[in-house]
Amino acid sequence: MASNTPYLVREQPPKALIYLLLVAGLVAITYAIIAQKLLIAVAIICLPIVILAVAYGFQNPYFVYLLYATYAFFFTTISRYTLKVKLSVGLDVILVYLSVSLLVVFYLKKTNFRLKDAVNIFTLSYIAWIIFILLQLANPHINEEGITHGIRIMILETFVLYIIASIVSNSPKVLRNGLVLVGIFTIIAFLKLMYQRYIGFDSSERYWLYVQEAAKTHILSTGIRYFSYFTDAGNFGTVMGAIATVYTIIGFNTRNRKFAIFYLSIAAMGIIGMLFSGTRGALVVPFAGLALYCLICKSIKTFAITIITGLCIFAFLAFTDIGNGNSFIRRARTAFRPTADASFNVRVQNRKEMAQYLKDYPFGIGIANSIPKLWLKQDLTYEEGTLPPDSYFVSIWIQTGIVGLVLNIAIYLITLLGCCYIVMFKVKDRYLRHELAAFTCTVFGILLSGYTGYAPGMPPTNFIIVAMIAFVMNGAYIDKQITQQKLTINKQ
Known part of the structure; x- marks a missing residue:
């Protein structure tokens, strides 16, 4: 047990760094509140929780999967x-x-x-x-x-x-x-x-x-x-x-x-x-x-x-x-x-028109595309929406x-x-x-x-x-x- 102690101590961040981050966080929160930037204040307050959650997620994919579901x-x-x-x-x-x-x-x-x-x-x-x-x-x-x-x-x-x-x-x-x-x-x-x-x-x-x-x-x-x-x-x-x-x-x-x-x-x-x-x-x-x-x-x-x-x-x-x-x-x-x-x-009628249009497109008209709505007026075809x-x-x-x-x-x-x-x-x-x-x-x-x-x-x-x-x-x-x-x- 004793032989592991120095290793554990070396793995922990220096206390000075922890205190510095704490003071910086408090100063930032104080400034955000005074400046009435409440979203920034909330973000800073939540940041440690987010960091811990992210670190935990790298060790537990189940947690991240539940996060995805949520x-x-x-x-x-x-x-x-x-x-x-x-x-x-x-x-x-x-x-x-x-x-x-x-x-x-x-x-x-x-x-x-x-x-x-x-x-x-x-x-x-x-x-x-x-x-x-x-x-x-x-x-x-x-x-x-x-x-x-x-x-x-x-x-x-x-x-x-x-x-x-x-x-x-x-x-x-x-x-x-x-x-x-x-x-x-x-x-x-x-x-x-x-x-x-x-x-x-x-x-x-x-x-x-x-x-x-x-x-x-x-x-x-x-x-x-x-x-x-x-x-x-x-x-x-x-x-x-x-x-x-x-x-x-x-x-x-x-x-x-x-x-x-x-x-x-x-x-x-x-x-x-x-x-x-x-x-x-x-x-x-x-x-x-x-x-x-x-x-x-x-x-x-x-x-x-x-x-x-x-x-x-x-x-x-x-x-x-x-x-x-x-x-x-x-x-x-x-x-x-x-x-x-x-x-x-109306749906039935629209689908009949789609079927007629798609006869010439067995592989479709392209991903994210729509079929134009065509109207025949005085022997001329006009497009009015899709x-x-x-x-x-x-x-x-x-x-x-x-x-x-x-x-x-x-x-x-x-x-x-x-x-x-x-x-x-x-x-x-x-x-x-x-x-x-x-x-x-x-x-x-x-x-x-x-x-x-x-x-x-x-x-x-x-x-x-x-x-x-x-x-x-x-x-x-x-x-x-x-x-x-x-x-x-x-x-x-």
Whole structure:
């Protein structure tokens, strides 16, 4: 012990330097307060905490991954309240930080991470999309913005996130912590929803609604579409639909009573949030998710209960007018009677025009480009704006053509089939199987919602998809850890 003391002393910074930094910090804080530069004062006060957090993150990639998840959920809120745009670059910064953190722990060999976890159907199938996007960069119709978006988002950021998520999502503890963390995010979203519903929108939200003209799609004659702290009501509704699906399934299939109550409470908040969002397309998430769950749950009882419950809800919304006095139920019901909805008919007409235009562009019109809206007036064609893509997959179709759309859907289909196989045949623990089944089915529902909305391509929904698939891909390894834990407990 004595021989180590001089080494420990040498490793610590000199006291004089510590006192000097402390005095400098106090002087800077005093000046900032006197000059009424409170933001600078707060920044200086928080600086030591930030430095410690960054240092801790280099030793603990799990912490940085949770930081990424938090920012993915809330950076839109930060943008709305600071009136700053392009804050998504923060996701890139944290992703680089997370990559470096993993490299550090791998170099020091102080980790239980396995590089081979990064090689799975999820990551390998995306390589085909990367090759396709690289070919898209040669598209003569692509512009500078499209090239930047293609390289930065579609190739680098997405693929690196796929790899990192597959490496980090590797234990029952991380899975449980993730469910709790997203549950907390849901509680915050629900409280914000209640504030908007019963107190009203704050000044920043009113600015977004009325100055930036979001009210056109959120303040309707049929009622208000609430969005909580999310980008918009469509994204909010889809996420809440996903939350409702995941936490309902897991809540009814967990061994811990306290966690079951927590999960089912979060599920109830998700259902309420989905209805209050007024997003009809979000209804496909629980319906499609539960339908797939019936097929892979491997339980006749669960299959029967789920089918009966789903059919009852479907019959209530599709074949009755009960509850039409409630604007949220009335708007949700229109999802089952689409031809009577004006906005649906406009979408159908727009997509017909898109199909006609894209006949000559099998590889699309270029990343980040839009189809011009053309009008024929006295034998002359005029361009008046663009045709809105109106959904995630339609946007893919426009940018990359029918070839890109088919490839994109094929990649997701292969990944989902791989997830179903893992859940049904590779996971032995009953409770884990239900958790991973909930993830698989919810991803399926979210992707189907991409036909009517943008959510699958927007944060935090795109992160939720990645996180859930990554856990499923590591399902067999997590199951093995649970089995070992059980054997250890039995031996004791």
